[in-house]
Amino acid sequence: MIVSPSDLDAVLVLIPVRNEAETIGDVLKVLQNQGLKRIRVVDNGSTDASAAIAQAHGAEVIREPRPGYGQACWSGLQNLPNGVHWILFCDGDGSDDLNELPKFWQYREQADLILGDRRATATGRKTLSPVQNFGNALATTLIRWGWGHRYHDLGPLRLIRRDALDAMQMGDRGFGWTVEMQVRAIEQGLRIQEFPVQYRPRQGGRSKISGTISGCFQAGVIILSTLAYLYFQRANPSQNPTSNTLNTPREISPSPASSASIRVHLRSGFLHPHPILPSTLLILGTAAMGQLGHSDQVPQLWWSVAVMGAGFIWSWRWQSLSPLWFWGVAIATRLLLLPMEPNSDIFRYMWEGLIQNAGFSPYHLPPSAEILEPLRPGWWFRINHADVSAIYPPVTQLGFRLLAWISPSVLLFKLSFVAADLAVCKLLCDRFQPHRALLYAWNPLILYSFAGTGHYDSWFLLPLVLAWFAAESLSPTAQAFSRSALGIGISAGLKWISLPLLGFLAVFPLRKGKWKLALGIPLVGILPFVLSALPYCDSAACPLVPVSSGFVSSDRSAEWVPYLLAQVAPQLATHNIVYGLLLGIVLLGLMARSNTFLGYAESYFFALLVLSPIIHIWYFTWLVPFAVATQNLGTRLVSFSAFVYLVLFYRQSLGDFSWALTPAERTLLWLPLLLGWTWTRFRPSTARPPTAQ
Structure with missing residues (x-):
């Protein structure tokens, strides 16, 4: 033309x-x-x-x-x-x-x-x-x-x-x-x-x-908030200044009545909303977080968490949600976080998988071992605690070995953690409906810990949730208990902390006099652990936990009860085993009074976190799947307050390697969990949500 x-x-x-x-x-x-x-x-x-x-x-x-x-x-x-x-x-x-x-x-x-x-x-x-x-x-x-x-x-x-x-x-x-x-x-x-x-x-x-990242972030906020406003206008045609007829231009100045009407619409939309605005906030905050590190950029990361949190909190009151929105946001947020700078732990995972494929046991040799020096890749210097041998259980080590055999790649390891994470989303969504499963799927702490910084804890949560659902199936048969025990066993083979759940699972048939089933449950549960440990043990030794290391016996980070007790009895500051004994006593009490797997498991993980001398931010993810059922306020609140922990990374980037929270920082981290947990436990039973559909 x-x-x-x-x-x-x-x-x-x-x-x-x-x-x-x-x-x-x-x-x-x-x-x-x-x-x-x-x-x-x-x-x-x-x-x-x-x-x-x-x-x-x-x-x-x-x-x-x-x-x-x-x-x-x-x-x-x-x-x-x-x-x-x-x-x-x-x-x-x-x-x-x-x-x-x-x-x-x-x-x-x-x-x-x-x-x-x-x-x-x-x-x-x-x-x-x-x-x-x-x-x-x-x-x-x-x-x-x-x-x-x-x-x-x-x-x-x-x-x-x-x-x-x-x-x-x-x-x-x-x-x-x-x-x-x-x-x-x-x-x-x-x-x-x-x-x-x-x-x-x-x-x-x-x-x-x-x-700039901030420029992209601001533009994204403006574009998506504009879409949200236009959508609200479309839902309320009386507020739409345009029509299908062609008019002369004029500048729009909404009247006070019009503004009031929009405010009413937004208020009613909070209870029965279209998810575009909270989804927008969550995605924009995630996009900003995905461009950040976790050390020198901690202040910016806190801002991204605040934006994510605004959308996340908004979703708490929803009574329904389309699966399309649930999965769209769940998947998009995780993909946005894959480029985020990972935590140093992921390099430890890759290293332990790498040396296994070279014929060495990570339980027998720490990363700093001289014999392993020829195997060191360019990222070896990023491995933490290089003088300590492996602390991860044997099923986990087999997973590391398989992934490293494919490729010792940060992206591959992250994708495997996200795959397990999304599988947990699916289980929770199917059982509790999408609008309640958001507490896990759209949770800033979950997103940060698995897709963002690349921690493998989603691996152990997946079999744990399967074990929970099997234990509380509509018809708790011997087969269901066996599946539950197997799930716990795999979970314990991935993360030691699941092991005490086997004891409680055996109590169910024991109360009904089913001794054989009660004895069989621990045997089934211990089987994955034993079989996966065989490649790492021999007749001379089976060093699956470096108990002599200070990292296990005396190290501290952001603990609560051990910190408080150490103020009264300073000699307890370097004896972690004391808290293991104390936890055992608490578990016996919980076992005697808990009537459901859910109640026991959630209380156990809460007690474990409160009593543990070694606490990291991603440990709080252990509570989140159970909070989908109980809607525990403490877990919801710690999904934000746990990010106080990142001040440790920030101070380290400034040259302060003390790795200890101040009393004020500990209070900011722990108090929301403790108060919210207490409120959930003592609120009227009529206010508690059902545990399933």
Whole structure:
């Protein structure tokens, strides 16, 4: 299609700029070489020569000091000259490939809104950052779910009919301008055309959005909150300022009554909400966390947890949730956290798998052993406690060995932990419904610990949850108890701490006089552990736990009861075995008074954490699956307060290696768990939720 100069006179190009002096001149040259004469550059508070360069190149310059992409666009649309029937939006940084413009002219007869799809080309996808690619995919997916039209991108290069844009009465004055335009186009029934365009890295200057994590984060918040607002407007048509008729433009100023109505709608939406807003907060917080480390960036990480927590807390009151939303957010958040810098433990996992495949036992040789020096990879220096032999149980070691045989890769190990984690989500979702299983699936602590920092505890939680469900099946037969015992045995082979649950499981048949079953349960449960230990033991020794190491016998971290007792009796500060004996006494009491596996298991893990001298942030994940059934307030609260622990990493990055929380920090970490647990235990029974569907 041949386009005459008179046809292009009907097109006005609008370019918002802020500090684009390096690139705006070249952009204007390309536009003018394409035959475009009507070009407006909106200077949105530049501190460089952007405006002067634009004027020198013959562009009309409008100054708009109020910040905001939408504000700049809106100002540029005021007082349009006669004869302008189309508005072309593009960026001033040189990233848009303006040689694609002839394609736009071709679609003018058959479309009202024409969009360039950067994500449809390989160079476009590569140029966009992973966060931008994900954010565009998420936003366009949410538009499809909310409005039924499938976009592929929210790109800046777009051509729209003037009268259609007038009718939209655009209200956004920030970075939500583009997404509002695309949603309004659907609501007005416009003819929409989208086609692939090339996209390049910016040709100069620094991006205000994609150049920084905080910029991406802020843009994501704006875009998705704009979608949430537009969705609420759609649900309440009386609040929608647009219609299907084409009107003259006017600035929107909601009346007090209109604002009050929106507030009422939002309040009622808290109890019976569409999940878009809390999901948005959770995903944005997760996206920010995925770009961070866990040591020197702890303050930023706390902010990301706060954003995630806002969405997570919002979900606590829900009475139902679509499985699509449940799984969409559960999977998306975990994928976003895979790039996060892992904890040093994961390098220990890979090392122990690596040396096993070389014929060495991690129980007999610490990582620092001289004989293992030729095996050291480039990441060996990141292994923690290099002078201590393996502390992980034998089933875990077999898992490490298998993964390291495939590839000693952080991503592979993380994916295996996420796979087990998602399997737990599935079990809890099927048994307790999606809106309650969110307490696990959307939990910031769960997401951080497994997909983010790469701890293997999801491996032991999976067989543990299976054992729990088997023990509390509708028909608790001998076969069900055997399955439960086997699940506990596998769980204990992955993490020692599950072992005491076998004793309680044997009590059930014992109370009914079924002695053979009571004796058989421990035997079934111990079988996975024994079989997996055989490759690591010989006639001379079976050193599965380095009990002589200070790491096991005397080390401390963020403990509670041992810390308090050490203030009274300092000699207890280096004798961890005392708390093992104390825990044994507590377990006998729990066994005597607990009537369900759930009640015993949840109380046991709570007692274990409170009494343990060695505590790490990911240990609190052990409580979360059981809280899905009990809705334990303490577990919900510690899902946030546990992040106080990260101050240890932060201080270490500053050169303080004391590895001890202050009294105030311990209180901030533990008090929410203790108070919430107490409240849950003593609240009226009528307020407690059922334990299953």
